[in-house]
Amino acid sequence: MASVIKNEPFAGRNGVVISKRPIRNEGSPEYRTYEVHQRERVGESTEKIKPAQLISEAYRQNPYPLLEILRENYPCYRDWLSNSYWITPYNEVTSIFTDEANFETRPKTWYYGLDYLGRDLGQEPGVLEAEERLIDAQGKLVAAEISGALASKTSGDLATEFAAQYSIQLLMTTLAIPEEDTGRFASIFWRMQRGTSWNPQLQQEGRKAINALISYLDPIVTQRTSQPGDDLISAMIQVDSQVTVQDVVVTLLERDHETLQGALANMWFLLLTHPGEFEKACSEKRLMKLAYMETLRHSTPVLSAHRFARNEVERYGRLIPKGSRLVCSAAAANRDPRIFKDPDTFIVDRKDMCQREPRGQYRADGLATGIAFGLGKPSLQPAVPEDQPRSHYAIARDTAVTASQILLQHIENIELIDEPHLSSLTVGEMHTCWKLPVTFKAK
């Protein structure tokens, strides 16, 4: 019979307290004594790429050439330096994303080492409903205000003054943050999101930001508990009677903050650098929506998403041990020539891409969708019922398209001032256009 050690923290012989799950001395299914890795044969060597390149300056600026090497040569690349498996072809990436039984997503609180800070309320029906309603209603107003301000000038920066400002101001408005606090709040929110990085400075800033956000929101949560308003924080508080300020902070942390800002900036970057496609996108709302979706395929702001193996699985001729980190590269998958013809070209009305977001599967209508936002398993409901909120994906898309059209109602003759480019601030962060200076005329 297997002996079982009790599940209690114990002090080891050197006095270090190590708490472990129960260990069965013999026959434990989790304890294997045999080899996991096979030897590589001549010809299996991965000499076309060096692991250091995947955290290099070149990758930070333009990851696509390096990702192509991986995708075309090593579909499941063992990266010794970063202790990861890189998954790059489209079909392989989606097979991981849809396999939640074997591959888990760790929440942002895990990256912070704050597992028990609070609950994520983001998927609660009341919160989802409020989010949809508030974003739809406020989006147009915020877009009009920002576009109006731009139209009073003859030049501006669409990355900061439009894409970033729109997404942040929309967030403030839906949370009903008092106007005098919005600058401070935005700064805290931004630092909190960046703090999941490997970079120690950003981690420090992030931890400070979490504490600052808790302090800042504490009186607001108290006040809205007794006097709820029509805003997202009030909706979170009303989920149940146990909601704490920490739950609200965790919910804000787990939001996909990069979606709107990054996608809007990248879309305008691509439209302005592809005048022919820009003309197409302006011609009707449906094409602006397709431009947005093609942006997410061509230049997704979230390059990759991490998954961790829940079990030991064999994939792609390799045994992937339990606990392994898989870097699933949406950026590489989205440029997979097996799936998308001429994948490096930005084509608004692409014929080989599904014209709607993934619902139920990544290949609705028999056509692949672009992978973006670290998307997980597609919705279980192939078509979201009328009485339920649309997916986050659809809400973000609609508001981005609407905001862009409102901008076009305010300004015209938009011209680039210099040559913009995409980059990540540090390896692993959002890949987007940080500066997009333009001149224009008010309409």
Place this chain on the structure above:
Amino acid sequence: MSSVESFIEELAEINDNDFASAKDFPLMPEGEAFDMGKAEDGTPLIDPRIFDSQEFFRNPYPYYRILRDHYPVFHDKLHNCYWVTRYDDITECYFDDEGFNTIPKGSSSGVLGNTQLELSGVEHRRRRNLYGQHLVGQSLKNRVPAIERLADEMIDDWDKLAASGSDFVSDQNGTRTIELSTVFANEFPVRVVCEVLGFPKEAQTQFYYWYNSMMSGLGGSDTHKQGVEARQDLEDYVAGIVEQRRVKPTFLYDSEGKLIGKDIITKLCETRVDGDFLSTEEITSNIALIVAAGGETTRGAIMNMWTLLLRHPDQFAAVVANDDNWDRAFHETLRHSSSIGGQPRHNTFDVEMHGVKVPAGSLMQMVDFAANHDERIFKDPETFNIFRDDLYSGKLLRSGYRKEGRCSHMAFGVGPHLCPGAWISHQEAVVGARILLGRMKNPRINEDKMPKDIDGTSPAPMGIVSVRQLWLDYDLA
């Protein structure tokens, strides 16, 4: 106008090159850490890119000190691992090979093949015992004459090299100048390995090449492909020998013709695991491991020991005066500047150490370098002192040693995976040193030819790569 514009201005000021340059860590004076920022409470921060930097390779110890003092279990999200740096924690984990298993280590197995490095528990014990017995006790003693002979042969060649105008052996005014790695330390351990394995002498040079290529090709490095190719060549060579010995066992004899026993390959050929004979591939993997593990580590120990001793003339004098002090010198060298950095482990279960939660299956890097410089165990750890009273330098024990204020160093690890070559490497370094000392009169370092530190004058620090070049002068006749 809303105040969100103040934040937008902040965004507009972002320079996307701010973070790029941080990877070029400046080279610091030895023993001083580059300031990577501080937390609010003054705790120094660790930027994980430091682990890949040139600075870290030459000057690692101040950074390990920060880790030990402030982050005993450091979650490095860039390299997706946890660095464990305190002596006590590392020994704890090494002894628990179920909770902290060696699989899937794999960074070596891609090149070497499946070896007992990746095995745990009973599977590990079975294979390890196959050849472990050849590397300890009486069979080791029986090899001493052979080791002495190999050392003497190599030193005999120096005259020929000097006469042929070699860059690495030259004579002038009664002084001979040699570069110890090229003319001795690089090949000596590999020759010993060949001797132990029973390979013919002609193969030794070839083995040295294979060993070099395999070592530099480990872990997906830039020369990974050469490593894999060398491994294939080794297999092609060894496979023939294995097939012969499956049919016709061979035996080893000592210099007096006394039978030592069957050689290791014959032993491996006769071994069954789970009813099966070991495959040729499996045998080759084990041989590749012995060749790879028996080379670089001992080479580094010889180089570092001579460098450290000659830079501490009083301690060198003590060794010259009393042969028994070589053991102390060997162990203090491995504590002060070991040639193996540490061992990866994977936690089988979720664990929490020092308040850090580590999910099952995570890579935990046990840093032997840092353990050996842990001031909780060794006083004044950066000082080389063969007479330190807190280091155990007696017979190597698998259980380690920790009594009466003395601890064993961590260069060989401890517990079930204690380096099986620990005893023979000790033997090689010490026997080799005695022979060298007998043949070199008044040896001293030719500092003019030694690599220099950033200031251009003081000697380059040893860091975590062992000394690559050691230029020695000694008196002829």
